[in-house]
Amino acid sequence: MVRSHFPLPFEMKKILKYFKSSPKYSIKWSNYFEIYANILNKYINKKVTLVEIGVGNGGSLFMWKKFLGKKANIIGVELNPEAKKLEKYGFKIFTGDQSDPTFWKSFYKKIKKVDILIDDGGHTNLQQITSLMESFNHINNNGIIIVEDTHTSYMNYKGFKNPSKNSFINFSTNIIENIHRRNPMLKKKMNQISDKVYSIEYYDSIVVINIKNKNLNYSKNLQNNKKLETSFIDYRFKRVDVKNYKKNKNKFINVIKSKVSKKGYLQKIYEDYQIKKYLKKIKN
Numbered sequence: 649m650v651r652s653h654f655p656l657p658f659e660m661k662k663i664l665k666y667f668k669s670s671p672k673y674s675i676k677w678s679n680y681f682e683i684y685a686n687i688l689n690k691y692i693n694k695k696v697t698l699v700e701i702g703v704g705n706g707g708s709l710f711m712w713k714k715f716l717g718k719k720a721n722i723i724g725v726e727l728n729p730e731a732k733k734l735e736k737y738g739f740k741i742f743t744g745d746q747s748d749p750t751f752w753k754s755f756y757k758k759i760k761k762v763d764i765l766i767d768d769g770g771h772t773n774l775q776q777i778t779s780l781m782e783s784f785n786h787i788n789n790n791g792i793i794i795v796e797d798t799h800t801s802y803m804n805y806k807g808f809k810n811p812s813k814n815s816f817i818n819f820s821t822n823i824i825e826n827i828h829r830r831n832p833m834l835k836k837k838m839n840q841i842s843d844k845v846y847s848i849e850y851y852d853s854i855v856v857i858n859i860k861n862k863n864l865n866y867s868k869n870l871q872n873n874k875k876l877e878t879s880f881i882d883y884r885f886k887r888v889d890v891k892n893y894k895k896n897k898n899k900f901i902n903v904i905k906s907k908v909s910k911k912g913y914l915q916k917i918y919e920d921y922q923i924k925k926y927l928k929k930i931k932n
């Protein structure tokens with residue numbers, strides 16, 4: 649599932665054109681179109697099911713249909729029952745609350761599997777997290793979940809109550825950890841996420857979760873030819889000890905001051921200090 653991250657100007661122009669010419673009103677951030685073009689390109693003219701949470705006036709439903717082609721099945725999920733009116737244009741609309749797990753259970757009883765799930769609903773932490781957690785088991789192999797407007801993870805108005813430890817973005821860092829569980833070095837238990845989420849991508853205000861539930865390539869340690877191994881020292885593991893600290897005291901004195909424990913390593917303390925500096929930089 650390797651995808652080019654170079655902009656696809658032709659597809660981007662196309663989807664932007666379909667957005668502008670949609671017969672119904674729609675609202676999207678301008679940087680999204682390059683992302684859509686890149687990630688939805690592979691589904692064009694395929695028999696896929698796209699579900700968009702948050703239908704609004706319906707403008708984006710027309711855009712997806714035009715972009716993906718006639719074979720695509722476009723479904724909307726919307727709290728406002730008025731959206732049902734859009735069914736006359738060939739879309740299937742489900743009325744329901746994306747933060748209600750029972751809604752999703754009954755939804756997936758009817759719509760068994762989805763290829764593309766786009767969350768453009770209410771954008772609160774609970775809505776985004778519930779929709780993701782109730783859906784990822786129902787996404788087809790090579791399918792995707794696109795969560796829009798994730799800048800709300802940093803917004804403290806319009807009821808978003810962020811930044812907080814329960815923001816969607818903070819929640820998504822658990823997915824990152826789960827993906828890394830596949831590496832045997834960590835000796836961690838697999839769970840549904842580590843078994844299904846191939847990768848996660850972060851963009852300005854969009855998070856994309858790539859699902860791969862077949863032939864997920866579990867990592868194994870590969871060596872090309874054991875006979876070629878020499879006594880080469882891997883310098884990553886060559887630590888400077890406290891003795892060397894005394895020699896290098898002047899160099900690092902400002903860095904570590906009195907923090908060196910008898911057992912500790914200068915290298916470790918130096919690294920911690922550097923990382924702390926970077927953390928400070930990115931937090932400010």
Ligand SMILES: C[S@@+](CC[C@H](N)C(=O)[O-])C[C@H]1O[C@@H](n2cnc3c(N)ncnc32)[C@H](O)[C@@H]1O
Pocket residue numbers: 673674675676700701702703704705706707708725726727728744745746747768769770771775
């Ligand atoms: C920004 S609009 C969607 C716009 C549309 N996707 C477009 O691009 O044109 C957000 C929609 O989400 C709906 N919504 C808000 N909270 C929801 C919830 N809990 N469940 C389902 N839909 C919700 C709102 O009623 C509104 O129509």
